[in-house]
Amino acid sequence: MSQNCTVDDTAPTETAHALTIRDIRWWSPTLFSLTLERPEAFRFLSGQFARLGLPVDGEWVWRAYSICSSVYDEQLEFLSIVVPDGVFTQALKDIQVGDTLWVDKRNFGTLTTDRFRAQDELWMLATGTGLAPFMSVLRDPYTWERFERVVLVHSVRNSDELAYREWLENLAGDELFGEFAERFRYIKVVTREECPGAFALRIPELVQTGILERAAGLEFSAERSAVMLCGNPAMLRQMKTVLQERGLSVNKKSSPGNILWENGFLPEDNRQPDL
Structure with missing residues (x-):
């Protein structure tokens, strides 16, 4: 994980899941997939998205990501690009297997x-x-x-x-x-x-x-x-x-x-x- 990403007492434990990264696959130098553990309580419809969060330089940053995985999968999967000046993706690209990524407990979206x-x-x-x-x-x-x-x-x-x-x-x-x-x-x-x-x-x-x-x-x-x-x-x-x-x-x-x-x-x- 980026050295700028550290979890402190402000972690949103009431509203978000702290999930462990299980796998990372790079498709290109700027495109990658993340696979996370999935809490039993996290339910969604195919086509919906979730909010992912990381602490960056002492501030929590959240971004919306569509869910790639099946509604029946035991893991959650997301697809991301690396935005050159993107605060969130510049931190996300340095995340490693075993690190923690925060996922809002709610799901969102109408593309179903x-x-x-x-x-x-x-x-x-x-x-x-x-x-x-x-x-x-x-x-x-x-x-x-x-x-x-x-x-x-x-x-x-x-x-x-x-x-x-x-x-x-x-x-x-x-x-x-x-x-x-x-x-x-x-x-x-x-x-x-x-x-x-x-x-x-x-x-x-x-x-x-x-x-x-x-x-x-x-x-x-x-x-x-x-x-x-x-x-x-x-x-x-x-x-x-x-x-x-x-x-x-x-x-x-x-x-x-x-x-x-x-x-x-x-x-x-x-x-x-x-x-």
Whole structure:
């Protein structure tokens, strides 16, 4: 752990769990996963996020992180990038197996599949670490009971940022979820270097040109498509517009529609509490 991270008498023992780091995996020089022990009392829905905390230079710093792990896993898993000037991630990147990370006892978020109604085809469109909540969704048996077809699109700058790529490309070999592989499509997008099997255009352009639908073998449909978005706010805004032009609607509590992202991830969400 960073020498600047020390636990003192101000530790939030009433509101947060002090959890031990069990494993760390670096996908690239700036992208890594953390696996923590999971308290029995910590419950969440696939797609939700938690608040992680560390003491940095005598001050507690908290950040929201989507949960990667399955709702049934005995551990909690999170995906993080290293932000060059980020107070929290600069401390988090130095954490070691056996160190303590604090996790708020509450879970948060509305990016969950139970927000959809009659749709039976699930699209998950992610950039960067926006992949995290969708890893949890994919590892939830309810997802495969609820949807006939599932498509994951992950867009990154460089190929080494395609976290969990091996598992996603080899779902058929998974002991628990292999039986669903024929109903799943994993589409890779790498925008800053050549990557075999990956598209180079950004997600909105792939939709506008029809390339994405041809690759998935599905078409966006107001009747059948449930679309979850997570990642760069610019992508969220553009995809919202692109999909609305195709006749899809925003999913709201009062009027369930097709397009869903985490409430609060866009500034304009704060003016639309119904999301």
